[in-house]
Amino acid sequence: MTRDWWKHLILILGALVVIAPFYMMLSYSLKSPGEIDRGEGGFFGRQEMMIDERCVALRDPNRDEVASAAKRFPGLTDREIRDALITEAEADCAMRPAVFNYTMAFTEAPLLRYLLNGVIVTVSIFVIQVLVALPAAYALAKLRFWGREAVFSLVLFCLLIPVHAIALPLYIMLAKLGLTNTYAALVVPWTISVFGIFLMRQFFMTVPDDLIDAARMDGMTEFSIVWRVMLPTAVPALLAFAIFSVVAHWNDYFWPRIVVTGSRELFTPPLGLREFKGDGDGSFFGPMMATATVIVCPLIVAFLLAQKRFIEGITLSGMK
Amino acid sequence: MAVTEIPVAAPAARSVEASQRRTGWFLTAPAITLMGLILLGPVLVALVLSFTDYALGNSGFNWVGLENYEKLFTRSTYEKMFVATFTYVVTVVPLSVGLGLGAALLITSVGRFRDLYKTIYFLPVMATLLAMAIAWEFMLHPTIGMVNRTIEMGCGTFLEAIWPFMAQGCEGGFPLWLGDQRYAIWVVCFVGIWQGFGFNMVLYLAGLTSVHRELYHAAEMDGARSAWERFRLVTWPALGPTTVFVVTISCIRAFQVFDTIEAFWPQGAGPNKSAYVMMFAIFEKGVQQNLIGIGSAITVVFLGFVMFLTLIQRWLVERKVHYG
Numbered sequence: 001m002t003r004d005w006w007k008h009l010i011l012i013l014g015a016l017v018v019i020a021p022f023y024m025m026l027s028y029s030l031k032s033p034g035e036i037d038r039g040e041g042g043f044f045g046r047q048e049m050m051i052d053e054r055c056v057a058l059r060d061p062n063r064d065e066v067a068s069a070a071k072r073f074p075g076l077t078d079r080e081i082r083d084a085l086i087t088e089a090e091a092d093c094a095m096r097p098a099v100f101n102y103t104m105a106f107t108e109a110p111l112l113r114y115l116l117n118g119v120i121v122t123v124s125i126f127v128i129q130v131l132v133a134l135p136a137a138y139a140l141a142k143l144r145f146w147g148r149e150a151v152f153s154l155v156l157f158c159l160l161i162p163v164h165a166i167a168l169p170l171y172i173m174l175a176k177l178g179l180t181n182t183y184a185a186l187v188v189p190w191t192i193s194v195f196g197i198f199l200m201r202q203f204f205m206t207v208p209d210d211l212i213d214a215a216r217m218d219g220m221t222e223f224s225i226v227w228r229v230m231l232p233t234a235v236p237a238l239l240a241f242a243i244f245s246v247v248a249h250w251n252d253y254f255w256p257r258i259v260v261t262g263s264r265e266l267f268t269p270p271l272g273l274r275e276f277k278g279d280g281d282g283s284f285f286g287p288m289m290a291t292a293t294v295i296v297c298p299l300i301v302a303f304l305l306a307q308k309r310f311i312e313g314i315t316l317s318g319m320k
Numbered sequence: 321m322a323v324t325e326i327p328v329a330a331p332a333a334r335s336v337e338a339s340q341r342r343t344g345w346f347l348t349a350p351a352i353t354l355m356g357l358i359l360l361g362p363v364l365v366a367l368v369l370s371f372t373d374y375a376l377g378n379s380g381f382n383w384v385g386l387e388n389y390e391k392l393f394t395r396s397t398y399e400k401m402f403v404a405t406f407t408y409v410v411t412v413v414p415l416s417v418g419l420g421l422g423a424a425l426l427i428t429s430v431g432r433f434r435d436l437y438k439t440i441y442f443l444p445v446m447a448t449l450l451a452m453a454i455a456w457e458f459m460l461h462p463t464i465g466m467v468n469r470t471i472e473m474g475c476g477t478f479l480e481a482i483w484p485f486m487a488q489g490c491e492g493g494f495p496l497w498l499g500d501q502r503y504a505i506w507v508v509c510f511v512g513i514w515q516g517f518g519f520n521m522v523l524y525l526a527g528l529t530s531v532h533r534e535l536y537h538a539a540e541m542d543g544a545r546s547a548w549e550r551f552r553l554v555t556w557p558a559l560g561p562t563t564v565f566v567v568t569i570s571c572i573r574a575f576q577v578f579d580t581i582e583a584f585w586p587q588g589a590g591p592n593k594s595a596y597v598m599m600f601a602i603f604e605k606g607v608q609q610n611l612i613g614i615g616s617a618i619t620v621v622f623l624g625f626v627m628f629l630t631l632i633q634r635w636l637v638e639r640k641v642h643y644g
Contacts, residue, residue, distance in 0.1 A: 004429070004430050004431065007426050007429060007430050008430060008433070010426060011423070011426055011427065011430070011433075011437050014419075014423065014437075014441070015437060015440045015441070017514070018440055018441055018443060018444060018514065018518070019440060019443070020459065020466065021452055021455035021456050021459055022443065022447070022452075022455070024455055024458060024459055024466055025451070025452075025455045028458065036464065037464055039464060039469055131350075132350050132351050132354060133351065135347035135348070135350070135351075136347060136348045136350070136351035136352075138347060139343065139344045139347040139348045140348065143340045143343060143344040143347070144337070144340055144344075145340050145341040145343075145344030145345065146341055147344075147345070148344060151348050151352060154352070154355060155351075155355070158355050158359045158360070159630075160626070160627045160630050160631070161359050161360075161363060161623065161626075161627075162572060162576060162626060163358075163359075164576050164578075164599065165576070165619065165622050165623050165626060166359070166362040166363060166366060166619065166623070167602065167603075167619075168366065168602050168606040168607065168612070168615045168616060168619050169361075169362035169363070169365035169366040169369070169616065169619065170358070170362050171606075171607060172365065172369070172376065172612060173361070173362065173365065175376055188358070189358055191354055191358070192351060192354035192355055192358050192359065194355065194359070197351060222339075222340075222343040222347070223343075223347075226347065247446060250448070251447075251448040251449060251450075253448075253449070253450045253578070253579045253582070254576075254578045254579065254599065254603075257582070257603070258603065258607050269448070270448055270450040270451070270579075273448075273450060273451055273454065274450060274582075274583070277454055277583070285458065288454070289455070289458075292448075292451040292454060292455060295448055295451055296447045296448050296451050296452070299446050299447070299448075300443065300446055300447060303442070303443075303446045304439070307435075307438075307439055307442075310442075310446065311438075311442060311522050314445060314446070314519065314522075315519065315522050315523055315526065
């Protein structure tokens, strides 16, 4: 340990640089605009009550409201009643900066909708990928048929093509079909995972033939062998693939940016954050960082809970 | 019993074969169709469109021969694009691979807190890059950002005397980072390394566990006393296959950089287009400006690079680069 102090020093310095933006993101999401501007307040900020100016402005009393409030403030002039009403509004609009930032994140933009879209898109992509890849992988690993080698070479060739690289022709094709700005556009290009086929094929190669022969003896069709024999044996590999796929598509920004324009209804979380940044001014740092925290959190928390599995899943591509 | 079974088995085998052929094609049909439509089709479409002046909304198009490619290799905008892309790849790949290896070696050699370091270094790989790019943008804010505030603390100390950068900054203000043409692309590179080296580290950690302990003993017997000698003679050769893979995947990822640049400069890809990388060019020309011919030409060149890299990797793997 004492001999290793310099190693720990380097590793700790590295860790500080790695953590810095996470620290800042979380800290800004808790602080008031003033504290962010002046760089005060440590990690949590002082959490003093702050007044949401916009909320007060919205409740700016008009003539009728002043008149109707006259009964509650007997003997005051209109001007005094107006001031009293504004004070009331300010009291109602006061909140802790942390609460303010996170409330703004969810009310300024339909963040919940974005998160839901993220879930819909990532889950549909994964499910379709499995539906397509699993039978193909089984056939390539366990069935003898003419053309199998050709199909497998096709898979190996397709591994060379990153989907992001062919985004432009895909976009043109989807636009021609009138599919831009739909869920389909977000999901379709990812429905085929050649990597998934390759991975599951390698996994199925290790499954003993006896298991499949026994299932055939029992009179199972090939189709039910795929789903009732192979699928259960493949659960660990599928779990790793699920993590790989979900992380990639939850975090993906490039493809949604291309096919979703305008309609907020279809925004995925990164697109929502991007829009938030586009129309926010300096005072929006807090709410924006709150949005960023909300978007980054699900995966980070899941990762911290199941690190081994996540590292396995993300580095799956290392198994090639 | 055995005698009666033989004649039955032969036709059965033949019918099994036939049924396997049918199910084989049946089970792979969806995958083959999708590979054709989603992966191979678009490659051909890009190839064809790169010789045209097609635009979405037009009913037809003209063949323009190699005009798009000519533009790509003569105009200064695209020169900036190649310079920015290669600067990024050539900086990010060696540094993220080197830091990944360094971190892996340090982590395996320390006794305590291994898992803690590993977890921390892996965090950026999990996080949404766009969100983290925005966080970095705030960190690098010229006046209220954490980076310049931290450097400012060095003002008035001995650092000012020994580090010209510090002295200049304390007098005339610290860099604008993202707004300064001299720093822009390097900031993008930095974020790329920050995000990617943890991934490489994990792959190297896995590679290190497979190095045989006996090899180190053998090397020591042969007189490899220093840690450097042991690394050069045993560790590095044994990590050969991992390195080939890590370098290839880092290259392919580096070529695809987009999120950081779009987050920092949504309009122009950096001051004076200093961070105008290929993916951004495809997006800007092809999607935003509807110049599909030129966008397709960039796509084709891009695919060329990526496929070339992967083929080199496969060739190296087949040559069995490891001696461990």
